[in-house]
Amino acid sequence: MPKLKPDTQRARREHILDAAELCFARSGFHATSMQDICREASVSPGALYVYFSSKEDLIAGIAERNRQEFQARFAQLAQATDFFVALEAIGNAYFVEDEPHCRQICLEIGLESTRNTTVGEIHRSVDEFVGSSFETLFQRMIDDGRIRPAHSAAALARVFMVIGDGLFWRSAVDRKFDMAKTIPDVVEVIRQLLNPVEDVASRRPTKPLGEAAE
Amino acid sequence: MPKLKPDTQRARREHILDAAELCFARSGFHATSMQDICREASVSPGALYVYFSSKEDLIAGIAERNRQEFQARFAQLAQATDFFVALEAIGNAYFVEDEPHCRQICLEIGLESTRNTTVGEIHRSVDEFVGSSFETLFQRMIDDGRIRPAHSAAALARVFMVIGDGLFWRSAVDRKFDMAKTIPDVVEVIRQLLNPVEDVASRRPTKPLGEAAE
């Protein structure tokens, strides 16, 4: 029965999760052994099993923490005053600021979600949150007359998710992928898709989008 | 050494690959045991090891076959008379006609390509083939004046790949994903992106694209 100070307990749990995340990103969930994680965390098996009752539990813990953080980022989007600015911030955080191993873990979680019930529920919950957030957001923009209602909010959200998935997959799998070069073109696709009423003009002082060098 | 009729040998190898593909799609490369595959193929371990020298070799064999088939499909695209018709055929084959486990395997191969050198080379080779095929194709269409050169062929190819990746990922990971509902909207995005000169009119007798029923 644990009696260590709750703060210390939580810190240690996080420490183990950090180590596990690194290992899982390096080798995948099922090619990583508990010993690997113990070594990475400088913790004995017995100690690890105080905080996680099984490997599956540890995987679920990783998924839980990762997806929660992801959801928290998106939650900000819904309250943002400027949709495009907020979206760029999220994209920048995920694709530029985050370590590569974060994207690797997201990939791992996505794949695992198709086979592991617990991870599946966590993943699906966040995915649906993101999807419905976009839909609500687009609906509001349509209602406010900020974008031309050429498509339903649901359709827009669907296509948006697909494009996001594409960037997500390629950034994780293709080491040669040049995100900086691709973003402007994708942004223009999104712009044409949303077709906002202010269109070309009036946006922040930025060079005309969609003209990637080369 | 081996003297079984070459046809029989190849057939047996294919049979084992079929079984392995099923198992790998079901549980992933590293959560599938050789025994699982032996059971699925109704073959003893010893017999399996006649055709594949190790589990890694078997994984490479799966990647090799799968990516080769994928590449063969895309090779047809380059020679097609109508780009859009050929593209639809490929999309239909992959997203509709193929069994779900094929998409699961593609996902698995993509992930494995980031960690396994052999699989990585196979995957990257095909991916680069697809990318450069698109670029060549778009360049030709620009040169022929079939699409308006608003973007470079390279930029078009990049965005195209990202959208393809998005459809690929979502179709494999999101069981609730409605491909039929999404395709028309994605097609319209592509249409706007490519901006062909004949535009709205003149295409095969089909209902106006891009209007997904809610």
Place this chain on the structure above:
DNA sequence: CCAAAAAAAATGAGCGTTCGTTTTACTCAA
């Protein structure tokens, strides 16, 4: 044509290893 001999291929118990997990022995602050 057809056994018998030779060659090839398949078998499956079992190898050594490593897995996820549990138990045991110990440390050390209270």
Place this chain on the structure above:
DNA sequence: TTGAGTAAAACGAACGCTCATTTTTTTTGG
């Protein structure tokens, strides 16, 4: 001294893989 917390050793199960043996296929002498 005690008991919460940790480290290390050890557990049975399952892993990838091997090999002595059996079964199947092909070759061949009469």
